[in-house]
Amino acid sequence: MKKRWLALCLVLAAALGALSPALGAEGETPVDLTLNGYALEVPALASGGTTLVPAEAFLDALGGPVVTSYRDGKPLSGGVLYRWGEDGGYTLTVQWYDKSFSLTPGAAGAELRDGVLWVPLRPLAEALGLTVEWTGQVELSYPKRRVEVDSLKDLFLAIAPDTEIVLKRGDYSFADLDPKELESIDSPYFYVDYDLFDTELGEWGLGTVYQVVIRDVRDLHILAGGCRVATPWAYADVWPFENCRRVKLEGGTAVHDVEPGYCTGACVYVDDCADMELSSVVLDGSGIYGLSANDSRNVRLANAQITHCTYGAVALSGCENVTVASSHIYQNEGLFSLFSLYRCAGVRVTDCLIEENSAGSLASCDGSREVVFDDCTFSSNWFGVVNEYGWQGSGGAVFMDCSAWGGGTFPE
DSSP: OOOOOOOOOOOOOOOOHHOGGGGGGGOOOEEEEEEETEEEEEEEEEEEEEEEHHHHHHHHHHHHHHOOOOOTOOBOSSEHHHOOOOOOOOEEEEEEEEEEEEOTTGGGGGGTTTBBOOOHHHHHHHTTTOEEEESEEEEEOOOOEHHHHHHHHHHHHHHOTTTEEEOEEEEEGGGGGGGHHHSSOOOOOOOOOOEEETTTTEEEOOOSSOOOESOOOEEEEOOTTTTEEEEEEOOOOOOEEESSSEEESSSSSSEOSSSSTTOOOOEEEESEEEEEEEEEEEEOSSEEEEEEEEEEEEEESSSOOSSSSSSSSEESOOOOEEEEEEEEOOOSSSSSEEEEEEEEEEEEEEEEEEOOOOOEEEEEEOOOOOOOOOEEEEEEEEEEEEEEOTTOOOOOEEESOOEEEEEEEEOO
């Protein structure tokens, strides 16, 4: 591998000073960072016209944990690999894809204090191959590898960090996919999950039904416009994601090809993920939930449709900062709750048309902050109650600039 060694000017700040400008050096102000449009949760400071970042925190946010092959234990591309000098020194060696260099304290007046290494952002980012722009905040971008596929197998084979996958228009079913072929592939970015209930045989984990879980990947974009992706199994999720960061699913229909009322899988299931964007998707076809998310943050569903669900449109547990925007939620009948929240905060439904739904409650809140409905229109719905509280219930539905027409019961 070709190595390029880069000595960067390192500037020091105390860790607490990075988190709170009042505790930082005089004249330093916080700066927001984005990567390909997603906010990076890195404490950055502007100091004398230079943006400074804590090196380790920035590298972790950029690449996430280094993922290794399950067969030979070798690091795979996509994660930032960094290590301090083996002699106990403070030289930090960084490797990302074909880039390799060192950050050396002491050059050009650099300092190290309190064990926190701060570095000028621009030379570090450009050494990694990122583009840096200033628009009142620092906007970083990194190109994605583009892959076009025409089968579910090839789609899963293509999953990797910094990748854009275009699925050819058409109908796709997991019934047509051989899971054994996927199992033979050494990829850490998906796995075949057989721990599902077979409704025909009436037992769990027989290996007769399955779902394919996308996991441990970051900066992935799947374009599925004009596609219908279906599962024939009631207990399977169509698009399950686990421990992913900065992933976007755009376009297409996710559906269960089973008789309505007998499905318990979700159209999209998100577990332990952050910065997930679901755009212009149709979540349709007897799914227990359209969107189900667990222990996730910064999840956005926009310009979408949610219909024909059997338990609820959206179910959230342990989530923060979830937005449903500019979407059509319709013809979900006989639900428990249209929106179900358990220990969540920062849930917002904005500019949505909510019509022809029926449920025991509009919002079920257990130990959660309120769900805010902002500029939404309700039409021809029936809800037994507006809010249903669990034993730790603390939130409820809040309405801002909402309207109702076409009959039905509007939450009072």
